[in-house]
Amino acid sequence: MSNKFDVIVIGGGPGGYVAAIRAAQLGLNVACIEKWLDKNDKPRLGGTCLNVGCIPSKALLDSSHKYHDAKDEFSTHGIGVSDVSMDVNAMVDRKDNIVNQLTSGITGLFKANGVKSFEGFGKLLANKKVEFTAHDGKVETFEADNVILATGSVPVNIPPAPRTGDIIVDNEGALDFREVPKRLGVIGAGVIGLELGSVWNRLGSEVVVLEAQDQFLSLCDQDLAKEAGKIFKKQGLDIRVGARVTGSEVKGDEVEVTFLDAKGEEQKQTFDKLIVAVGRKPFTDGCLAADSGVNLDERGFVFVDDQCKTNVPGVYAIGDIVRGPMLAHKASEEGVMVADIIAGHKAQMNYDCIPSVIYTHPELAWVGKNEQQLKAEGVKYKVGKFPFAASGRAMAANDTDGFVKMIACEETDRILGCHIIGGHAADLIAQAVIAMEFGSTAEDIALTVFAHPTVSEAVHEAALAVDGHAIHVANRKRK
Numbered sequence: 001m002s003n004k005f006d007v008i009v010i011g012g013g014p015g016g017y018v019a020a021i022r023a024a025q026l027g028l029n030v031a032c033i034e035k036w037l038d039k040n041d042k043p044r045l046g047g048t049c050l051n052v053g054c055i056p057s058k059a060l061l062d063s064s065h066k067y068h069d070a071k072d073e074f075s076t077h078g079i080g081v082s083d084v085s086m087d088v089n090a091m092v093d094r095k096d097n098i099v100n101q102l103t104s105g106i107t108g109l110f111k112a113n114g115v116k117s118f119e120g121f122g123k124l125l126a127n128k129k130v131e132f133t134a135h136d137g138k139v140e141t142f143e144a145d146n147v148i149l150a151t152g153s154v155p156v157n158i159p160p161a162p163r164t165g166d167i168i169v170d171n172e173g174a175l176d177f178r179e180v181p182k183r184l185g186v187i188g189a190g191v192i193g194l195e196l197g198s199v200w201n202r203l204g205s206e207v208v209v210l211e212a213q214d215q216f217l218s219l220c221d222q223d224l225a226k227e228a229g230k231i232f233k234k235q236g237l238d239i240r241v242g243a244r245v246t247g248s249e250v251k252g253d254e255v256e257v258t259f260l261d262a263k264g265e266e267q268k269q270t271f272d273k274l275i276v277a278v279g280r281k282p283f284t285d286g287c288l289a290a291d292s293g294v295n296l297d298e299r300g301f302v303f304v305d306d307q308c309k310t311n312v313p314g315v316y317a318i319g320d321i322v323r324g325p326m327l328a329h330k331a332s333e334e335g336v337m338v339a340d341i342i343a344g345h346k347a348q349m350n351y352d353c354i355p356s357v358i359y360t361h362p363e364l365a366w367v368g369k370n371e372q373q374l375k376a377e378g379v380k381y382k383v384g385k386f387p388f389a390a391s392g393r394a395m396a397a398n399d400t401d402g403f404v405k406m407i408a409c410e411e412t413d414r415i416l417g418c419h420i421i422g423g424h425a426a427d428l429i430a431q432a433v434i435a436m437e438f439g440s441t442a443e444d445i446a447l448t449v450f451a452h453p454t455v456s457e458a459v460h461e462a463a464l465a466v467d468g469h470a471i472h473v474a475n476r477k478r479k
């Protein structure tokens, strides 16, 4: 087999595997190098998202949500169930099966599209050469006209709470607990902390979340953050903002965490497990030879332009190793864009329309600008809000927490952002993303016919509310 390719992709996560498939669809000769080994040392495609991120966490979120429903919500519908129990091993095994199915699915897609898969470590050398070290240690050098770096990210470690593998864990360890920890500590009230904290809270853990910042979910629209804070508290998540962890000590089967609380007073708390979820950093260790010529920025991200081109012609970088949100869907779209560019097509990406989601219950989802950002930018805007408590469909489903908040430009009525907290928010937000992608106004949505009864009607009503025309809720008088 020739060692020369049109495109070599280093990394087979949602950025890299999507780029590889698209490039192959466009007729290019593509290789993808992936180093991932699962807990049985089996090579796996799919990266963090499929193996230890988006997919397995959603499997556990769905299982634990069903358990919670059976235990606490079914009776509302008149359904009696007794002795509801959770077999944690069965839940975790189900999660592993889903991961196996999906990662094997990508192997199948590679075969179907003619992408050549290499299991091992890829390193970019000078002149678009790539060194490949197979898992058995054998080293080969490949050449390519184009290289796409898609090596992803790894969890940030903090010195006061180094991972121990069993008691102090990261997202990966928290997906594999084989019993419900009685006392669970979480450092970081971000996406991972809230999602995994929710899973184990539903299954009976007493969960304390220690968040260093004084504000809860500071990146979210603060209306959403406040509503989420209230709901999570009711669910039993003990979220402490302004809590700075200064140390941890493993004592037998437990860990004692020392932190400064919001008043600056030292506190100690003991947990059976501690999840550290304080963010992720780009992974480039050993991936770039000293003479590869690729520049990193001051934060360790590979420096790229709007089209994901690095400073070396023919070398691109996508996903978590470049600027922008660390989100699988952002990585995938960058992968498609880069493959298109390499194949000679015109392609670009709209970075203003990338949705964000937190898969708690209720879910939080948003796109575009929030109120704090618009105020800071001095943009004049109008807001329409509709609570799910006024939605017949949400009421029928006994899922009435939250609201849709739509923000439009005061002058042009163009939608500037949409922020949703509620059941199905992750799916509902796509409606706002499409609207924004097409440059819609709030009136465009207001004039659209939505099926009744659906939770989507809340998006319609929020758009109507932007101009004080909501039907199923009293409209706020405009100042």
Ligand SMILES: NC(=O)c1ccc[n+]([C@@H]2O[C@H](COP(=O)([O-])OP(=O)(O)OC[C@H]3O[C@@H](n4cnc5c(N)ncnc54)[C@H](O)[C@@H]3O)[C@@H](O)[C@H]2O)c1
Pocket: 054, 158, 187, 188, 189, 190, 191, 192, 193, 195, 210, 211, 212, 213, 243, 244, 245, 277, 278, 279, 280, 325, 326, 327, 356, 357, 358, 359
């Ligand atoms: N649903 C999703 O899309 C999803 C799910 C999981 C992860 N991710 C992505 O993975 C990445 C990592 O997630 P994450 O939750 O680890 O990061 P994050 O950035 O979402 O949250 C980390 C939180 O930890 C806090 N923190 C940092 N240092 C701390 C300290 N020493 N003590 C206490 N708190 C501290 C931060 O203030 C922040 O609130 C994110 O970029 C996220 O977008 C996305």
